[in-house]
Amino acid sequence: MVTAAIAYLAFAIFVAGTVWRVVAWARVPVPFPIALTCGQQKSLDGIRAAWLENPWTPAGAACRTALEALLFRSLFRNSRAQFLPGPRFIYRPALSLWAGALLFHVCLFWVWIGHLRFFVDPALLGPANRFVDAGLLAGLAFLFLRRVLDPRLRYLTLLSDYLPLALLATVASSGILMRWWFHTDAAAVKRFALGLATFHPIAPVGVGLLFYVHLFAASALVATIPFTKLAHIAGVFFSPTRNLPNRSRARRHVNPWLAPAQVHTYAEWEDEFRDRMRVAGLPLERQ
Amino acid sequence: MAEPKPDELVQIDYAPPHAPWPGPGAQFRKGTYSHAGAAKNLKYLGLPNPRDWQPPDADWKLPENWREIVIQGMRERLEKYRSFRLFMDICVRCGACADKCHFYLGTGDPRNMPVLRAELLRSVYRRYFTPAGRALGRLAGARDLTVDVLKEWFYYFYQCTECRRCSVYCPFGIDTAEVTMVARELLNLVGCNINWIVEPVANCQRTGNHLGIQPHGFKDTLDFAVDEIAELTGIRVEASVNRKGAEILFVAPSADFYGTPHYYTLLGYLMVLHEARVDYTFSAYASEGGNFGMFVSHELMQRLNAKIYAEARRLGVKWVLGGECGHMWRVLHQYMNTLNGPPDFLEPPVSPVTGTVFSNARSACAVHICEFTADLVAHGKLRLEPARNDRFAVTFHDSCNTARGMGLLEEPRLLLRAACNRFFEMPENTIRERTLCCGSGAGLGGDENFETRMRGGLPRAAAVRQVKEAHGVNLLACICAIDKASLPKLLDYWVGGVEVAGVHELVGNALVIEGEKPRATDLRGEAYV
Numbered sequence: 001m002v003t004a005a006i007a008y009l010a011f012a013i014f015v016a017g018t019v020w021r022v023v024a025w026a027r028v029p030v031p032f033p034i035a036l037t038c039g040q041q042k043s044l045d046g047i048r049a050a051w052l053e054n055p056w057t058p059a060g061a062a063c064r065t066a067l068e069a070l071l072f073r074s075l076f077r078n079s080r081a082q083f084l085p086g087p088r089f090i091y092r093p094a095l096s097l098w099a100g101a102l103l104f105h106v107c108l109f110w111v112w113i114g115h116l117r118f119f120v121d122p123a124l125l126g127p128a129n130r131f132v133d134a135g136l137l138a139g140l141a142f143l144f145l146r147r148v149l150d151p152r153l154r155y156l157t158l159l160s161d162y163l164p165l166a167l168l169a170t171v172a173s174s175g176i177l178m179r180w181w182f183h184t185d186a187a188a189v190k191r192f193a194l195g196l197a198t199f200h201p202i203a204p205v206g207v208g209l210l211f212y213v214h215l216f217a218a219s220a221l222v223a224t225i226p227f228t229k230l231a232h233i234a235g236v237f238f239s240p241t242r243n244l245p246n247r248s249r250a251r252r253h254v255n256p257w258l259a260p261a262q263v264h265t266y267a268e269w270e271d272e273f274r275d276r277m278r279v280a281g282l283p284l285e286r287q
Numbered sequence: 288m289a290e291p292k293p294d295e296l297v298q299i300d301y302a303p304p305h306a307p308w309p310g311p312g313a314q315f316r317k318g319t320y321s322h323a324g325a326a327k328n329l330k331y332l333g334l335p336n337p338r339d340w341q342p343p344d345a346d347w348k349l350p351e352n353w354r355e356i357v358i359q360g361m362r363e364r365l366e367k368y369r370s371f372r373l374f375m376d377i378c379v380r381c382g383a384c385a386d387k388c389h390f391y392l393g394t395g396d397p398r399n400m401p402v403l404r405a406e407l408l409r410s411v412y413r414r415y416f417t418p419a420g421r422a423l424g425r426l427a428g429a430r431d432l433t434v435d436v437l438k439e440w441f442y443y444f445y446q447c448t449e450c451r452r453c454s455v456y457c458p459f460g461i462d463t464a465e466v467t468m469v470a471r472e473l474l475n476l477v478g479c480n481i482n483w484i485v486e487p488v489a490n491c492q493r494t495g496n497h498l499g500i501q502p503h504g505f506k507d508t509l510d511f512a513v514d515e516i517a518e519l520t521g522i523r524v525e526a527s528v529n530r531k532g533a534e535i536l537f538v539a540p541s542a543d544f545y546g547t548p549h550y551y552t553l554l555g556y557l558m559v560l561h562e563a564r565v566d567y568t569f570s571a572y573a574s575e576g577g578n579f580g581m582f583v584s585h586e587l588m589q590r591l592n593a594k595i596y597a598e599a600r601r602l603g604v605k606w607v608l609g610g611e612c613g614h615m616w617r618v619l620h621q622y623m624n625t626l627n628g629p630p631d632f633l634e635p636p637v638s639p640v641t642g643t644v645f646s647n648a649r650s651a652c653a654v655h656i657c658e659f660t661a662d663l664v665a666h667g668k669l670r671l672e673p674a675r676n677d678r679f680a681v682t683f684h685d686s687c688n689t690a691r692g693m694g695l696l697e698e699p700r701l702l703l704r705a706a707c708n709r710f711f712e713m714p715e716n717t718i719r720e721r722t723l724c725c726g727s728g729a730g731l732g733g734d735e736n737f738e739t740r741m742r743g744g745l746p747r748a749a750a751v752r753q754v755k756e757a758h759g760v761n762l763l764a765c766i767c768a769i770d771k772a773s774l775p776k777l778l779d780y781w782v783g784g785v786e787v788a789g790v791h792e793l794v795g796n797a798l799v800i801e802g803e804k805p806r807a808t809d810l811r812g813e814a815y816v
């Protein structure tokens with residue numbers, strides 16, 4: 001029963017936290033249309049505009065955001081600068097982070113979908129796959145090792161950046177051990193999971209220690225998502241530099257909190273310079 | 288003060304310090320920071336806490352409750368800017384942005400990595416606004432707001448040119464320029480700003496332009512430019528000021544009227560607008576397209592920018608044409624319509640020459656001169672003799688703001704290809720949306736900030752050196768007033784033998800004006816080859 005309570009609690013924190021987090025972002029206005037343009041704007045007919053990298057329609061911007069969320073478009077641009085005598089810089093394409101991050105996220109997503117087999121009958125999606133499991137571990141190892149091996153990354157990494165990695169490593173390794181080596185009674189797990197899903201929780205029977213490690217670490221991970229940098233999962237869709245179309249001159253973007261400017265008016269200005277303007281022959285509003 | 292030599296500055300140590308972040312606070316070393324805003328300018332603008340002080344002083348004479356002011360200011364902005372709130376929350380410290388900042392590349396200082404620049408603010412955000420930061424402090428990457436932290440903000444947020452290059456590479460689009468803009472607003476709440484910004488802003492508020500040119504002086508300059516063109520071409524162009532009933536209001540950065548080499552760009556505008564028979568006027572009241580208010584706060588940006596629409600309305604023009612300038616166009620393109628629009632007294636811009644409707648500007652009613660002239664060239668309305676620019680091998684430097692805050696990439700290139708025979712691009716990673724900043728943008732162009740500017744501009748200069756060595760490039764064309772002011776010095780320092788010019792200067796050189804006499808020299812008064 002305690003096990004089920006912990007799982008419920010983690011899930012509740014996750015749901016409530018995510019709602020809180022997303023609402024907190026969504027209710028803050030986007031005061032200015034600050035699209036970041038990475039390609040040619042739409043202007044003259046003879047010039048080809050970049051509909052995806054510099055979208056001028058909301059649909060284009062949605063595609064841009066989707067590409068960012070699904071394929072990590074911006075990371076794909078990554079390069080590494082090297083300073084050489086001359087002075088000279090060269091910028092080498094650096095795709096390892098893109099590849100490693102994509103590997104990790106895709107495998108994690110696959111495994112997560114695969115867990116649905118414990119909740120639905122019959123199991124439809126995402127069969128367990130040893131390549132995916134290996135990919136997940138490799139991705140995790142990559143994300144961890146680059147933080148400890150690259151001096152620059154080590155310096156900019158905070159202690160709190162290791163926490164999600166540690167939790168993920170615990171969840172993934174305990175899961176993989178159960179799946180491939182220390183077989184756990186899948187039917188028992190499924191009974192437990194279905195109990196949770198149907199709000200008739202039962203205590204898991206006949207599962208080993210690894211199962212508890214797996215479940216508790218996963219609970220901790222899920223519960224921290226809204227409160228840590230893991231919120232990037234939702235945040236990427238909110239980023240105004242990516243999800244806004246670049247059409248601010250074609251269509252006015254309204255800022256809900258803006259007050260009219262305290263202008264130094266033309267009349268005040270002319271009052272100060274009238275005599276000199278008259279001498280210079282400039283037109284005046286008042287003589 | 289002796290300026291450091293290039294071979295001293297290239298000794299860049301990229302190895303991060305042994306002590307973990309955040310480490311010791313900012314070191315205000317001469318040549319690496321800008322002078323504090325003078326009290327008289329703050330007073331004129333009604334900004335808080337005017338006083339005499341300088342950044343190296345131990346006592347910054349902050350108001351007693353400065354911490355509450357800053358935290359309260361942060362709270363307000365977290366409620367007003369989704370960008371700010373989001374960017375405080377979602378950075379995963381992946382490091383993709385780390386070596387994309389020209390200041391990091393030029394100094395090796397880890398706090399110039401965009402991620403750690405933002406972390407200066409983010410750590411304080413966590414401490415006062417997140418449950419984890421409140422409870423766990425350092426463990427959660429949070430820290431108290433102290434005077435030393437404030438000083439660090441000042442040093443590093445006045446060491447960011449708001450160029451947005453980091454954002455191109457960030458998987459979440461985190462734009463450190465947004466963070467810098469908010470950080471500068473916070474610093475301004477307690478009177479911590481720099482004179483190279485607040486002085487132009489005060490000038491602009493009063494006279495209508497950053498340089499403080501008064502209306503009669505403004506008219507003199509234009510008259511002088513008209514005379515010079517007459518001497519060169521035998522053609523007397525018209526340049527009216529504050530003329531009601533003109534079709535178009537033309538607004539340029541004020542440096543174009545007084546700066547060198549900006550001035551030759553002004554000559555180029557005048558010649559093109561004459562040849563196209565455009566009915567336009569300048570305004571002495573709205574004689575500034577640039578907007579240093581943007582480098583103080585959104586409020587000051589709005590105040591200065593308001594003059595453009597106000598003047599367009601008073602003069603009864605149909606639409607606004609804007610000159611070559613970077614941050615001016617960030618404001619005109621992404622802010623003006625929201626800040627001071629809708630300009631329902633204007634009409635959607637139509638080129639009086641070609642009939643082209645600038646539908647991309649139909650609401651803000653403001654067209655970039657490169658869009659306008661490129662349209663003329665595309666329709667064959669200008670006769671250009673590119674051979675007149677044959678003494679130049681030309682490259683093009685994209686201004687950060689027009690590249691990443693607008694996407695004006697091909698229009699200037701179209702003009703350069705039409706006006707010059709020899710045009711060469713710099714390496715791919717240093718142009719277009721990946722363009723490298725001149726190192727002096729966002730108000731950091733003061734002489735006293737020399738070392739930082741040269742360091743920040745090093746990556747750009749290095750790319751120029753590459754095309755100089757490969758193709759004999761001896762002229763860098765650009766469409767930004769700050770570039771024109773800062774790049775000549777930068778390129779002299781790092782490269783040598785490369786001049787800087789506006790795109791419209793080269794167009795003006797190549798332009799054959801109907802009825803003109805044979806020209807003896809180019810716009811700079813130098814012989815054609």
Ligand code: SF4
Nearest residue numbers: 378380381382384457
């Ligand atoms: S690229 Fe974006 S997410 Fe990565 S460290 Fe920089 S700001 Fe953070």
Ligand code: SF4
Nearest residue numbers: 388447448450451453
């Ligand atoms: S906006 Fe430009 S100057 Fe500022 S941190 Fe990003 S790359 Fe550096």
